[in-house]
Amino acid sequence: MSRLWNLFRKTKLDRQLDEEFQFHVDMLTEQYLKRGLTREQAEREARREFGAVEAAKDAYRDQRGWPWLEDWVLDLRHAVRLLLRYPGFSVVAVITMAQGIGANSAVFSMVNAAFLRQVPYPNAARLVDIVRDARGQLSPPYHNSRRYLYFKERARTLEEVAASRGGGTLNLIRNGEAEPVTALRVSANFFRTLGIEPSLGRSFRQEEESPQGTAVAILSYSLWQQRFGGDPGILGQAIDLDGKPFTAVGVMPPHFIAIPRADVWIPLRPRPVNDGRNTLVFGLLRSGGSRGEASREVAQLIGSYRQDFPGEYREFAANESAAVAPFGIEQRFSSRPLWVLFGAVGLILLIACSNLANLLVARATGRLREIATRAALGAGRGRIVRQLLAESLLISVLGCVLGLVLASWTIPALVRMSPVPLADWSPVRVDWVVVTFTTALAVLTGMVFGLFPALQVARLDLNDCMKASGTTSTPKRATGRLRRVIVAGEVALSLVLMIGAGLLIRTFAGLVRTPLGVDPAGVLAGRMSLQSERYKTTAQTAQLFHRGLDRFRQHPEVEAAAIASDLPLERGMNLVAWIPGTPDAGEPRLTDWRYVSPDYFSLLRIPLLAGRLFTEADGPQAAPVVLINQQFVKQYFGKENPIGRVIHVMQHTPEPDRPRVVVGVVGDVKSNEFKQAAKATVFVPFEQARDGYLRFGGGVHWLVRSRGAGNGLVAFMQKEMKAIDPLLPFVSFQTLEEVRERGIHSDRSIMILLASFAALAVLLAAVGIYGVISYLVAQRTSEIGIRIALGASRPRIVRSIVMEGIGLAGAGIVLGIAGALLLTRFLQSFVFGVKTTDPLTFALAASFLLAIATIACLAPALRIARLDPMRALRAE
Amino acid sequence: MPDKTEILQGTLDLMVLKTLDSMGPLHGYGIAQRIQQISQELLYLNQGTLYPALLRLEQRGWIASEWGTSENNRRARYYSITKAGQKQLKKEVEDWQAQVAIMTRLLEA
Numbered sequence: 001m002s003r004l005w006n007l008f009r010k011t012k013l014d015r016q017l018d019e020e021f022q023f024h025v026d027m028l029t030e031q032y033l034k035r036g037l038t039r040e041q042a043e044r045e046a047r048r049e050f051g052a053v054e055a056a057k058d059a060y061r062d063q064r065g066w067p068w069l070e071d072w073v074l075d076l077r078h079a080v081r082l083l084l085r086y087p088g089f090s091v092v093a094v095i096t097m098a099q100g101i102g103a104n105s106a107v108f109s110m111v112n113a114a115f116l117r118q119v120p121y122p123n124a125a126r127l128v129d130i131v132r133d134a135r136g137q138l139s140p141p142y143h144n145s146r147r148y149l150y151f152k153e154r155a156r157t158l159e160e161v162a163a164s165r166g167g168g169t170l171n172l173i174r175n176g177e178a179e180p181v182t183a184l185r186v187s188a189n190f191f192r193t194l195g196i197e198p199s200l201g202r203s204f205r206q207e208e209e210s211p212q213g214t215a216v217a218i219l220s221y222s223l224w225q226q227r228f229g230g231d232p233g234i235l236g237q238a239i240d241l242d243g244k245p246f247t248a249v250g251v252m253p254p255h256f257i258a259i260p261r262a263d264v265w266i267p268l269r270p271r272p273v274n275d276g277r278n279t280l281v282f283g284l285l286r287s288g289g290s291r292g293e294a295s296r297e298v299a300q301l302i303g304s305y306r307q308d309f310p311g312e313y314r315e316f317a318a319n320e321s322a323a324v325a326p327f328g329i330e331q332r333f334s335s336r337p338l339w340v341l342f343g344a345v346g347l348i349l350l351i352a353c354s355n356l357a358n359l360l361v362a363r364a365t366g367r368l369r370e371i372a373t374r375a376a377l378g379a380g381r382g383r384i385v386r387q388l389l390a391e392s393l394l395i396s397v398l399g400c401v402l403g404l405v406l407a408s409w410t411i412p413a414l415v416r417m418s419p420v421p422l423a424d425w426s427p428v429r430v431d432w433v434v435v436t437f438t439t440a441l442a443v444l445t446g447m448v449f450g451l452f453p454a455l456q457v458a459r460l461d462l463n464d465c466m467k468a469s470g471t472t473s474t475p476k477r478a479t480g481r482l483r484r485v486i487v488a489g490e491v492a493l494s495l496v497l498m499i500g501a502g503l504l505i506r507t508f509a510g511l512v513r514t515p516l517g518v519d520p521a522g523v524l525a526g527r528m529s530l531q532s533e534r535y536k537t538t539a540q541t542a543q544l545f546h547r548g549l550d551r552f553r554q555h556p557e558v559e560a561a562a563i564a565s566d567l568p569l570e571r572g573m574n575l576v577a578w579i580p581g582t583p584d585a586g587e588p589r590l591t592d593w594r595y596v597s598p599d600y601f602s603l604l605r606i607p608l609l610a611g612r613l614f615t616e617a618d619g620p621q622a623a624p625v626v627l628i629n630q631q632f633v634k635q636y637f638g639k640e641n642p643i644g645r646v647i648h649v650m651q652h653t654p655e656p657d658r659p660r661v662v663v664g665v666v667g668d669v670k671s672n673e674f675k676q677a678a679k680a681t682v683f684v685p686f687e688q689a690r691d692g693y694l695r696f697g698g699g700v701h702w703l704v705r706s707r708g709a710g711n712g713l714v715a716f717m718q719k720e721m722k723a724i725d726p727l728l729p730f731v732s733f734q735t736l737e738e739v740r741e742r743g744i745h746s747d748r749s750i751m752i753l754l755a756s757f758a759a760l761a762v763l764l765a766a767v768g769i770y771g772v773i774s775y776l777v778a779q780r781t782s783e784i785g786i787r788i789a790l791g792a793s794r795p796r797i798v799r800s801i802v803m804e805g806i807g808l809a810g811a812g813i814v815l816g817i818a819g820a821l822l823l824t825r826f827l828q829s830f831v832f833g834v835k836t837t838d839p840l841t842f843a844l845a846a847s848f849l850l851a852i853a854t855i856a857c858l859a860p861a862l863r864i865a866r867l868d869p870m871r872a873l874r875a876e
Numbered sequence: 877m878p879d880k881t882e883i884l885q886g887t888l889d890l891m892v893l894k895t896l897d898s899m900g901p902l903h904g905y906g907i908a909q910r911i912q913q914i915s916q917e918l919l920y921l922n923q924g925t926l927y928p929a930l931l932r933l934e935q936r937g938w939i940a941s942e943w944g945t946s947e948n949n950r951r952a953r954y955y956s957i958t959k960a961g962q963k964q965l966k967k968e969v970e971d972w973q974a975q976v977a978i979m980t981r982l983l984e985a
Contacts, residue, residue, distance in 0.1 A: 017927075020904060020953050023946070024923065027905040030948075049923055056924030060931060 017060060025050050075390035082391060086363075090395070093359050096767070097399025097442070099760060100352025102406030103345040105430070105438040106414055109407065111342055112437075113428040114335035119328050120257055120425050122195030126285040127327035130161070130298055134320045140330045142277040144312075145270035150305050151281060152187075157294040158283035158324075162186070162193040163268055165279045169529035169699060169731050170264070173240040174227060178727040180529060181223060183241070184262035187270070191218075191252075193284045198250030200224075201235045208267050217246035218265040221254040241266075243533040243727075257425040259328070274312055276574075282327060295323040328423075335420045337750055340826060344500065344757045347493045349441070351764045353449040354490045358483050358768055360392055361453040362775050371457060385454045392450025393443065400442030404430060407438070419749035456482055483772045484808055490768045491812025492819055494761035495849050499820040501758035502841040503831050504751040510833035511744055517669035517678065518568045519605040520736030522559075522706050525567055526717055527731045529699040534725075537691045539620065541700075544724065545597065545686060548702065551720040557708040560603040563686055564701045565595040565694060568604055569739045571672045572681065573696060578648045579636055580659075589636055592671060592679040593649070595686040595694060601627075601666055603705050611643045611664030618685045624660040625685065630668045632680035647682060657690065674743050675832040699731065710735075750830060762849065765812075766856045773805045774860040781864070789869040798861045805857030806850065813846045888929045890972060893957060893965040896939060901956040903946060904930060930955060938964050 025046050032042035050056070083090040118124040129141035130151060143151075152161040167183030188204040191197055198218055208216050217239060219228070228234045238245035246266060252258075270279065285294055302322040306312075364371070371384055408430045415428050422428060535541045545563050552561040566572040575593040579585060598614040600606075609630060618625050626647055633642050646659040660682075668678035686694060694700060706713055714733050721728060777784075784797055824836040834841070895910045896902060902910065907930075908923045933939045938961030946952040957965070 016953070019951065020927070021924070023903070023950060023952050024905045024908070026950075027946075028923070051922035051924035053924060056922075056927055060928045 017057060021050070021053060021056070025053075072386075072390070075387045076394065078387060079391040079394040082363075083394065089359060089363065092767070093356055093395045094398045094402060096352045096355045096359075096764060097396050097445075098402035098406055099764070100345075100349040101396070101399050101403030101438060101442055101445075102410070103348050103403075103757065103760065104342075104441060105403050105407035105434060106410045107338070107341050107345045108437050109411055109428050109430055109434045110414065110418065110420075110422075111338050112431070112433050113422065113426045114338055114420065115332055116433060117426045119259060120255075123193065123284055124195075124327065126159075126287065126289075127194070128158075128283050128285060128291060128294060128324035129327055129329045130281045130283055131323055131325050131329055132320055133295075133299070133323040138323065138325060138329065140333065141281050141325075143279055143281050144274045144276055145279050146272045146274055146309070146312075147302075147305060148270055148279050148281045149272050150308075151283070151298065151301060154301055155283065155294075155297060157286060157289050157297045159286050159289075160189050160193040160284040161281065162190045162283065163270065163279045163281045164190060164260075165268055166260070167262075167264075167266060168531060170241045170531050171529060171727060171729060172223075172227060172264070173243070173727055176726070178729050179227065180729055180731040181241075181263040182261060183264050183266055184258070184260065185268040186265050187268045190265070190268075193282070196253070196256055199253035200232060201248070201250030203250055204265075204267050209269055211269055211271070213267065213269075215244060215246045216249045216267065217241070218250040218252060219248060220252055220258065220263045221256065223263040224251045242529075242531040259423070259425065261424070274309075283324065285324075291324050291326075298322040298324060331421075331423050337419050337746065337830070340750065340830065341419075341753055341757075343823075343826065344497055344754055347497055348757055348761050348764070349445065351490050351493050351761050351768070353445045354486045354493075355764055355768045355771070356392065356395060356445075357449040357453050358486050358771060360388065360450060361456065361483055361486075362771070363391075364388055364453055364457040368457070384457070385451070388454035388457065389447065389450045392454075393446040396442045396446030396450075397439075400438055403442070404435065404438055407434070414753075417749045417752065419746040419753070453482070483775065487765075487768050487772045487808055488812040488815060490765045491809050491849060491853065492816035494758070494765040495813055495816025495845060496819045496823055497754070497758040497761040498845040498849060499816075499842055500824055500827055501751070501755040502845045503824060503827055503834060503836060503838060504747070504754050506834045506838065506841055507830065507832045508744070508747050508751045511674055511747055514670070514674060514833075516569060516674070516740065517606060517667050518736070520569070520740050522710065523604065523736040524704050524706065524710055524713055524717075524733060525736060525739070526702045526714070526733045527699050528702070528721075528728060529731055530695040530728075531699075532728065535695065538687065538689050538694060541689075541694045542620070542687050544728075547724050548721060549597065549599075551724070552702070552704055552717060555704075555706075555713065555716055557706045557710065557713065559705045559707050560599050561705075562599040562603045562703045563595075563597040564600055564703060565686070565689075565696070567701050567703075567736070567739055568606075568669045569672065569674075569736070569743055572679075575649050575682075577682065578651050580646055580648065582636065589680070591632070591647075591649075592681040593684070594681060595684050595689045597686055600683070600703070603703055604669070606669060607667040609665045609667060611662070613664055613666075614683075614685045618688065620687050622688075624658050624688050625663045626660045627664045627666050627683040628662055629666055629678060629681040629683075631678045632682065633665055635680045660684065660688075670743075672743060675747075702730075703736075747830070747832075762852055765849075766852050769805055769809065769853050769856040770859065772808070773801065773857045776804065777801055777860045777864045781867070784864055785867060785869040785871075788867060794865040798858075798865045801861035801864065802854060802857045805853055805861075809850055809853030813849060816849075817842060817846065887972075888925070889933060890965070890968045892926070892929060892933060892955075893938060893961055893968065896955060896957040897962060897965055901944075901954040903944075903952040903954050905952075907955065933961070936964075937961075 028046035029042045032045045131141045132139040148163045165185045167185045169180045170183045171178040172181045188206050188209045191203040207213050234248045239248050299321045549561045572592040572594040575591050576588040577591045601613055642662045645662050648659050650657045671679045891911050895907050939955050940958050941953050941955045944954045
């Protein structure tokens, strides 16, 4: 270390200094020579007059600003020596910090990926989502087409207003083979707005936006490579999407990452009608323009839109306006649970730092005499503080390095069980932002938590320390108090985390027990897209369904087969209905609208509560009927008998739907959000669907319930379907168990992560309690020795020590409960079926922590109780 | 040899500034010689201590230094007073005189 330093010692400045001094001495020597002294005498006189050369150099260097650095190096060397001298302490300290910092680094890398990175588009900085804004409460940027066009025509602060809408799954047909591809409908200026153009060919032209324009498509690079062998001749050729020819006009560059993901883009073709909120609208700020300016303009525009289209008024939430937000707000919305995790690891870091501070206070206290000696020999208070600080900084920086390693190990697991959807364009990894954050965190915590004990020690009366003898002295009691406060704080913090984790565990337990309304075991679902020209009418589709269901039922393991436009445990189609005969019949009622085959209810074990189920007789020619669920009855009929009542949808459209009669009531089934009550649902027999309505949304789902393990069922269904229509492939298969799992995945992840964090916190707090009690006991060794010698019973001594620890933990628990009452409100949106102030959770967490604290004190207490009094006294 | 007076702390700066102000650029040896000469050898100057003072003055921007050639043709570092140094000198001289006046009055009272 010191040799390494020497390498840097001989600088140019030093050489100049040597030269300057030499000149001076030479001149003096010459002067003495002139006075007639011999050379030897002259040189001696010259040196005398110049004074001690090395002392002068030191003084010079001091002035030059080296000592500052040299002192730091000395402090650092001192710190390294100390760490090496107490390896046990050092390992515990560094690992403690590594855990605290590593947890923060890992979670921050997710926060960084979700919130801090810009989308990978050249125009990222100027891209904004046009969101709905109800007094600061922002909603995702979905609008109807008329609103989109309104913004597009009028916005002056935005250089471009662009839009996209999900195009669902289309079957790309080539050489007699069909392959499902994901389509996205985009406005002509979509790519220009992002700042990325096709690398081959061109993007859409304005005239291709009109309904009369030719059907054109742009391909993703991977689709072009995989399906067209990267053949540039594809441009200008027609590709077959579900029987419709689209002229390929462009191929996107390989590095283009589509948000949302898509294989093929086709023109949006918006018409100025209220077609529901499913067009994603975003814009490009004028260069030099601000978001505030654009927000004011879109808010103004929505105001005038309201006046222009009062009929749409009912769809507006109260006080709804519009604003712009940085692009990608949906991703940020869905990533919000990360903040809870970030808060949790923040608490862990605090606990880890408290432990470090505690260890440092203990160590500094143990070295009080050494420190007092240094002070007596003239070390400034600042210097002493700096030395202690070097130690804590060294520990936290080592912890930082180890923490980064830990973080990069944990990230894959964290990503696997991420409670939030992660964007594929923004990988979670330790990049320079994460490294910077982590380093800053380590240095900051090292400084703050090192300074705290260092100042405490520096403030002590060193005179007292010098006078104090042995292990019992006044100043130590002062730092002992500090240590107790720190430990109580740790207990409080870990209790807050435990209570948070406890609430989520109870939430999850409740969630798993919550009746879903269906029996998912053994149910397989295959999805397919029905965009083909061959399935335009309900009659065509119905024929397909009948043939498919008949074939599927042939399989020996298949107990039942059914069709559903949307899966249970997922959301259905939102339709607004009117119910004649109710007090406010003119009010539109939001419903969850689903088309099903008659077997749907028996297959899923959904109970019939009143009336009848669908039968084969409810065909296209029969009177239109519907089934409703319990929630619908509760919400819209109250205590009235719903059987025989009429439901009307699409009343105000050019072709209103026929009134449909309620023939039965079925049990509630959860929609996608298990924590919420089932939605008011309407079931319609698929044969009575209006033409075109069966092709909506994500396509249609084939459900089969198997008696056995269901092995080979997927291949069987694919084979049978191919026999019916070779150009109609299944897009994907999943079991209902998987659908259910997806519905609770986020809650499970947050629960597991928070529970692990709480466990880590409790472990750290236990180490803290153990440390402080061991220390207090060690301090009282001689006192206890005397007490034992005087006949104190050992159980009594153990009890008094454990009581001391329990007192500490108790103080921490009181503090922790207060903290939890303040902080668990942030869990409000995660908690279900239990209040955030649930007394049972609070009590359980507190008693668990108390038990851990007791165990942590018991070890040192038992050790001291076995003490040989003679040895204890001799130790004095 | 008569008793020599130790240099009062802080006064060395003033001496150096005054020397450079009246003599123009000088090397360290020259400054030391000049101070010894003026004090008529009554001052005990450990000449090595001159250098930290020179560096301090340079760091404050009151003097500047550059390498040049000495009267006997050797490389030497020459120091000269800066504008800021002259201002500082004026201020320090005033302070000094004020202090002397106070001390004189106190001692004569």
